[in-house]
Amino acid sequence: MSSNRAVAYNGHGVDVVDIDYPTFELKDGPGVNPANVGRPVRHGVILKTVSTNICGSDQHMVRGRTTAPEGLVLGHEITGEVVEVGPDVEFIKVGDLVSVPFNIACGRCRNCKERKTGICLNVNPDRPGSAYGYVDMGGWVGGQAEYVLVPYADWNLLKFPDKDQAMEKILDLTMLSDIFPTGFHGCVTAGVGVGSTVYIAGAGPVGLAAAAGAQLLGAAVVIVGDLNEDRLAAARAFGCETVDVSQGDPKDQIEQILGVPEVDCGVDAVGFEARGHGSGAGTEAPATVLNSLMEITAAGGAMGIPGLYVTGDPGGVDDAAKRGALSLDLGTGWAKSLSFTTGQCPVMKYHRGLMMAILHDRVQIAKAVNATPISLEEAPQGYADFDKGAAKKYVLDPHGVIKR
Structure with missing residues (x-):
């Protein structure tokens, strides 16, 4: 089993720590709603994280401006390669390079069927809507890590049509998960x-x-x-x-x-x-x-x-x-x-169209936001610099695969 390094909130900033490698079951941990503990995720996949971005929403937690618990693994902006699929996954395959919407959505409830994936009714026992690595969002482990579990994979994931082309534009495509x-x-x-x-x-x-x-x-x-x-x-x-x-x-x-x-x-x-x-x-x-x-x-x-x-x-x-x-x-x-x-953006409503705009050079979003790749171990410094107002969008590169 592989090791797994991740960025976690420590009460006054962030540390890079060792966490468990993901399995197809939601385990207990910081921020996990008790009703979600033990929840089977046969419909999920495990991703090797290719890129995961530091977001201003993460900064609110790191500044102590939310009720986030210490030890919460952060990160809701995730792009990765599928390394393992659950037994109920039908269409997503090992080796696929995918974008993960920051909203976690089941694809089965009334809201999901009406394209309101930011307020899915089935993934967060506290209230409608869920996200990875975020306070009061059900306790799904964040993606600022080497590996991450993604539930309802056939529904949630956006597969890039050509892996080589996608890696050439990865700093643009990583922005599809959220911003x-x-x-x-x-x-x-x-x-x-x-x-x-x-x-x-x-x-x-x-x-x-x-x-x-x-x-x-x-x-x-x-x-x-x-x-x-x-x-x-x-x-x-x-x-x-x-x-x-x-x-x-x-x-x-x-x-x-x-x-x-x-x-x-x-x-x-x-x-x-x-x-x-x-x-x-x-x-x-x-x-x-x-x-x-x-x-x-x-x-x-x-x-x-x-x-x-x-x-x-x-x-x-x-x-x-x-x-x-x-x-x-x-x-x-x-x-x-x-x-x-107001409210969470329903990412799935837009991400394919915006992907096509990126792939066909209609927009250069990485340049617009000054996407800046750094290693996972550099995350604490990236958080500190972003908090000071750096005009950059920090992109964590846990496995060193992004071209500098």
């Missing part, structure tokens, strides 16, 4: 289309992926706002306009770009650790982005909200924020007849 579909979903739900003007709050990897997605959807102008100049420069590098929100209200800078202080479509790629704008730029104010988007999105428009909001935040700025209750200017949204969409 590219997530950013794209934010744009789709915001109504982005040909000729749209779009404001994306946040120039982290999801925000930059959303910007690339908006361009793919035909937006006329894509404006990205952030506090971090290096990340804003990354957005400008592929044709976006930018707004430095530390310099004041985004609407004033948007007016300088468009001639009007509003956009057709708004996307929140920041989430619950948002900072204030202008003079309040250094202070956490979790409702800032949502309220700003309601102000600058044109009447009758829509807001896509792929940014993460939680129901439990020990580090929240007040008692309300600690339970995910924010002071929203809903009256503005109501008066302007705005619509908004």
